[in-house]
Amino acid sequence: MMIPLNWVVGLGGALFAIGAVGVLVRKNPLIMFMAAEMMWNAAALVFVAYARSFHQMSGQVMAFIIIGTAAAEVGIGLAIIVAAFHHRHRLDIDEVSQLRG
């Protein structure tokens, strides 16, 4: 399977850029969180591509750590979002811009 490494890295960069745009432009905290998940995924894709290219398993171990970290992060982050927005009427990230209950 001859996938050129450069194009996979470029795809990872493009996905990372789309995720960054989503985090910066959207104001719904859930969608911002999903865009951040996409940025994690892009980084993991680049790690796997380099692991395949250099024949080293370390990149795959790093992608495994990324997936585990994303799972823990989603648990904590969604708990915070639920705690912060359960009693408010709008899903707007500016509701918590004061960082005050």
Next chain:
Amino acid sequence: MTAFIILAIVALVGGIGVVVAPEPVHSALFLIVSIISLALFYILLSAEFLAAAQVIIYAGAIMVLFLFVVTLLTAGKEDREPPESLVGQRVTAGILALLAGGGLAVLGVVYPSRRIPLGLPAQFGNLRGMGNVLWGPDFLYLAAVAMMLLTGAVGVLVVNRPHRLAEANPRVEEQK
């Protein structure tokens, strides 16, 4: 190469859909599309264990959690995207992020890459190979991920703990 192009298009369409979808539910479904196409990428890059983990953990566990929270928080509400409070923040941030990320992507494509021309080592990326690495020299990372997940579970309990103390005190005073 054909597989790469098709999968890349699917992944990019899923990613753009996450950003432009008006409803969080549609956004979550687009994210599942993107995640599954990345899992197929992992298979092409001979990381079979990670492809399975991606489908099970991301598309299974994480997205189900997301859909739970989306239905919990947005049920019965019509949520228009509120206007920006800082004037021009979206346009500026979007352009800057596109410039930075586009530069990153172009740099990734044009950067000269090095390819090691040997054959793949045996058991590269499958379950046995990952087990040999994770339970052998890289056991520290496996233990770190386990500790992190345990800490995450405890953190969820701490963040959403019930306010039993505050509720219990007035009732005690009432009974007196």
